[in-house]
Amino acid sequence: MTIYFYGADEVPYGCFSNFSDHGFGLDGVWWPTSEHYFQAQKFKGTRHADLIRRARTPLRAAELGRDPSKPLRRDWERVKDGVMRRAVATKFRAHADVRDILLSTGEEEIVEDTTTDHYWGRGRTGNGKNMLGRILVSTRNQLRAELAEASDSDGRRPGRRSS
Numbered sequence: 001m002t003i004y005f006y007g008a009d010e011v012p013y014g015c016f017s018n019f020s021d022h023g024f025g026l027d028g029v030w031w032p033t034s035e036h037y038f039q040a041q042k043f044k045g046t047r048h049a050d051l052i053r054r055a056r057t058p059l060r061a062a063e064l065g066r067d068p069s070k071p072l073r074r075d076w077e078r079v080k081d082g083v084m085r086r087a088v089a090t091k092f093r094a095h096a097d098v099r100d101i102l103l104s105t106g107e108e109e110i111v112e113d114t115t116t117d118h119y120w121g122r123g124r125t126g127n128g129k130n131m132l133g134r135i136l137v138s139t140r141n142q143l144r145a146e147l148a149e150a151s152d153s154d155g156r157r158p159g160r161r162s163s
Protein backbone atom coordinates (compact mmCIF):
# COMPACT_ATOMS: atom_id res chain seq x y z
CA MET A 1 0.00 0.00 0.00
CA THR A 2 1.24 3.44 -0.89
CA ILE A 3 2.73 5.30 2.05
CA TYR A 4 1.61 8.89 2.51
CA PHE A 5 3.33 11.41 4.74
CA TYR A 6 3.28 15.12 5.36
CA GLY A 7 3.33 16.53 8.91
CA ALA A 8 6.66 15.95 10.61
CA ASP A 9 4.96 14.89 13.87
CA GLU A 10 2.93 12.08 12.33
CA VAL A 11 3.80 8.58 13.53
CA PRO A 12 5.53 6.69 12.04
CA TYR A 13 6.18 8.38 8.68
CA GLY A 14 6.40 12.05 9.65
CA CYS A 15 10.15 11.48 9.84
CA PHE A 16 10.16 11.44 6.01
CA SER A 17 9.33 15.16 6.04
CA ASN A 18 12.20 17.57 5.62
CA PHE A 19 10.75 19.40 8.61
CA SER A 20 11.51 16.46 10.93
CA ASP A 21 13.90 17.13 13.75
CA HIS A 22 16.90 15.23 12.34
CA GLY A 23 19.96 17.37 11.88
CA PHE A 24 23.29 16.48 10.32
CA GLY A 25 26.73 17.84 9.52
CA LEU A 26 27.39 18.56 5.86
CA ASP A 27 29.91 20.77 4.05
CA GLY A 28 31.65 21.40 7.36
CA VAL A 29 28.66 22.85 9.22
CA TRP A 30 25.62 21.68 11.18
CA TRP A 31 22.14 21.73 9.62
CA PRO A 32 19.22 21.47 12.07
CA THR A 33 16.95 19.83 9.44
CA SER A 34 17.14 18.79 5.79
CA GLU A 35 14.80 21.72 5.07
CA HIS A 36 17.41 24.14 6.41
CA TYR A 37 20.00 22.57 4.11
CA PHE A 38 17.75 22.53 1.05
CA GLN A 39 16.55 26.13 1.42
CA ALA A 40 20.04 27.50 2.14
CA GLN A 41 21.46 25.92 -1.02
CA LYS A 42 19.26 28.26 -3.07
CA PHE A 43 21.60 31.06 -1.94
CA LYS A 44 24.81 29.08 -1.44
CA GLY A 45 27.75 31.18 -0.32
CA THR A 46 25.72 34.26 0.66
CA ARG A 47 24.74 35.86 3.96
CA HIS A 48 21.17 34.86 3.30
CA ALA A 49 22.19 31.18 3.19
CA ASP A 50 23.79 31.62 6.59
CA LEU A 51 20.67 33.24 7.95
CA ILE A 52 18.61 30.28 6.72
CA ARG A 53 20.99 27.79 8.34
CA ARG A 54 20.54 29.58 11.66
CA ALA A 55 16.73 29.84 11.38
CA ARG A 56 14.99 28.75 14.57
CA THR A 57 12.58 26.34 12.86
CA PRO A 58 12.34 24.55 9.48
CA LEU A 59 9.25 26.61 8.72
CA ARG A 60 11.24 29.79 9.24
CA ALA A 61 14.02 28.36 7.03
CA ALA A 62 11.42 27.68 4.31
CA GLU A 63 9.97 31.18 4.63
CA LEU A 64 13.41 32.74 4.29
CA GLY A 65 14.20 30.44 1.37
CA ARG A 66 11.04 31.60 -0.43
CA ASP A 67 11.70 35.31 0.07
CA PRO A 68 10.96 36.69 -3.39
CA SER A 69 13.26 39.67 -2.81
CA LYS A 70 16.32 37.39 -2.70
CA PRO A 71 17.70 36.18 -6.02
CA LEU A 72 18.09 32.42 -6.40
CA ARG A 73 21.40 31.06 -7.60
CA ARG A 74 21.27 30.95 -11.37
CA ASP A 75 21.59 27.21 -11.71
CA TRP A 76 18.94 26.41 -9.08
CA GLU A 77 16.46 24.68 -11.38
CA ARG A 78 19.24 22.49 -12.72
CA VAL A 79 20.68 21.51 -9.35
CA LYS A 80 17.67 21.42 -7.00
CA ASP A 81 16.91 17.70 -7.38
CA GLY A 82 20.52 16.82 -6.61
CA VAL A 83 20.47 19.12 -3.59
CA MET A 84 17.35 17.38 -2.30
CA ARG A 85 18.92 13.95 -2.89
CA ARG A 86 22.00 14.94 -0.94
CA ALA A 87 19.96 16.38 1.94
CA VAL A 88 17.74 13.31 2.21
CA ALA A 89 20.57 10.76 1.87
CA THR A 90 22.69 12.53 4.48
CA LYS A 91 19.80 12.71 6.95
CA PHE A 92 19.00 9.00 6.66
CA ARG A 93 22.65 8.00 6.88
CA ALA A 94 23.03 10.05 10.05
CA HIS A 95 20.01 8.63 11.93
CA ALA A 96 19.63 4.88 12.34
CA ASP A 97 16.12 5.16 13.81
CA VAL A 98 14.60 6.90 10.80
CA ARG A 99 16.72 4.86 8.40
CA ASP A 100 15.11 1.71 9.85
CA ILE A 101 11.66 3.22 9.28
CA LEU A 102 12.54 4.00 5.67
CA LEU A 103 13.98 0.51 5.12
CA SER A 104 10.87 -1.04 6.68
CA THR A 105 8.70 0.31 3.85
CA GLY A 106 9.65 -2.59 1.55
CA GLU A 107 8.95 -1.76 -2.07
CA GLU A 108 6.04 0.58 -1.39
CA GLU A 109 5.63 3.84 -3.19
CA ILE A 110 6.12 6.87 -0.92
CA VAL A 111 4.12 10.04 -1.51
CA GLU A 112 4.32 13.49 0.02
CA ASP A 113 0.64 14.11 0.66
CA THR A 114 0.33 17.82 0.01
CA THR A 115 -2.25 19.62 -2.09
CA THR A 116 -0.10 22.72 -2.44
CA ASP A 117 3.09 21.34 -3.97
CA HIS A 118 2.80 19.85 -7.44
CA TYR A 119 6.55 19.35 -7.79
CA TRP A 120 7.86 17.85 -4.54
CA GLY A 121 4.49 16.34 -3.58
CA ARG A 122 1.32 14.94 -5.17
CA GLY A 123 -0.26 18.37 -5.50
CA ARG A 124 -3.85 19.50 -5.78
CA THR A 125 -4.84 17.04 -8.50
CA GLY A 126 -2.95 14.08 -7.06
CA ASN A 127 -0.94 13.89 -10.29
CA GLY A 128 1.98 15.96 -9.03
CA LYS A 129 5.54 14.86 -9.72
CA ASN A 130 6.09 13.72 -6.11
CA MET A 131 9.80 14.30 -6.48
CA LEU A 132 10.42 14.11 -2.73
CA GLY A 133 8.63 10.75 -2.51
CA ARG A 134 10.66 9.46 -5.46
CA ILE A 135 13.88 10.65 -3.87
CA LEU A 136 12.95 8.81 -0.66
CA VAL A 137 12.46 5.63 -2.70
CA SER A 138 15.79 6.01 -4.49
CA THR A 139 17.48 6.78 -1.15
CA ARG A 140 15.95 3.58 0.25
CA ASN A 141 17.52 1.61 -2.61
CA GLN A 142 20.84 3.34 -2.18
CA LEU A 143 20.94 2.67 1.58
CA ARG A 144 20.13 -1.00 0.98
CA ALA A 145 22.99 -1.25 -1.49
CA GLU A 146 25.35 0.45 0.95
CA LEU A 147 24.32 -1.90 3.78
CA ALA A 148 24.77 -4.96 1.57
CA GLU A 149 28.20 -3.71 0.54
CA ALA A 150 29.20 -3.10 4.16
CA SER A 151 28.13 -6.56 5.34
CA ASP A 152 29.87 -8.07 2.32
CA SER A 153 33.20 -6.50 3.12
CA ASP A 154 32.66 -7.49 6.76
CA GLY A 155 32.52 -11.11 5.66
CA ARG A 156 35.77 -10.72 3.79
CA ARG A 157 37.66 -9.34 6.76
CA PRO A 158 40.81 -11.39 7.45
CA GLY A 159 40.49 -13.78 10.35
CA ARG A 160 36.78 -14.31 9.72
CA ARG A 161 35.69 -17.68 8.50
CA SER A 162 33.23 -17.86 5.71
CA SER A 163 30.95 -20.84 6.12
Ligand SMILES: Nc1c(N[C@@H]2O[C@H](COP(=O)(O)O)[C@@H](O)[C@H]2O)[nH]c(=O)[nH]c1=O
Pocket residue numbers: 006007017018019035038062065066112117120132
Ligand atom coordinates in the same frame (compact mmCIF):
# COMPACT_ATOMS: atom_id res chain seq x y z
N1 LIG B 1 6.47 19.88 4.46
C1 LIG B 1 6.20 21.21 4.23
C2 LIG B 1 6.56 21.83 3.01
N2 LIG B 1 7.12 21.13 1.97
C3 LIG B 1 8.51 21.15 1.69
O1 LIG B 1 8.96 22.37 1.10
C4 LIG B 1 10.19 22.10 0.42
C5 LIG B 1 10.15 22.66 -0.98
O2 LIG B 1 10.37 23.99 -0.87
P1 LIG B 1 10.28 24.96 -2.13
O3 LIG B 1 11.03 24.34 -3.26
O4 LIG B 1 10.86 26.21 -1.58
O5 LIG B 1 8.80 25.09 -2.41
C6 LIG B 1 10.32 20.60 0.39
O6 LIG B 1 11.17 20.21 1.46
C7 LIG B 1 8.92 20.14 0.63
O7 LIG B 1 8.89 18.84 1.13
N3 LIG B 1 6.31 23.14 2.89
C8 LIG B 1 5.71 23.88 3.87
O8 LIG B 1 5.53 25.09 3.74
N4 LIG B 1 5.33 23.29 5.04
C9 LIG B 1 5.54 21.99 5.27
O9 LIG B 1 5.18 21.48 6.35
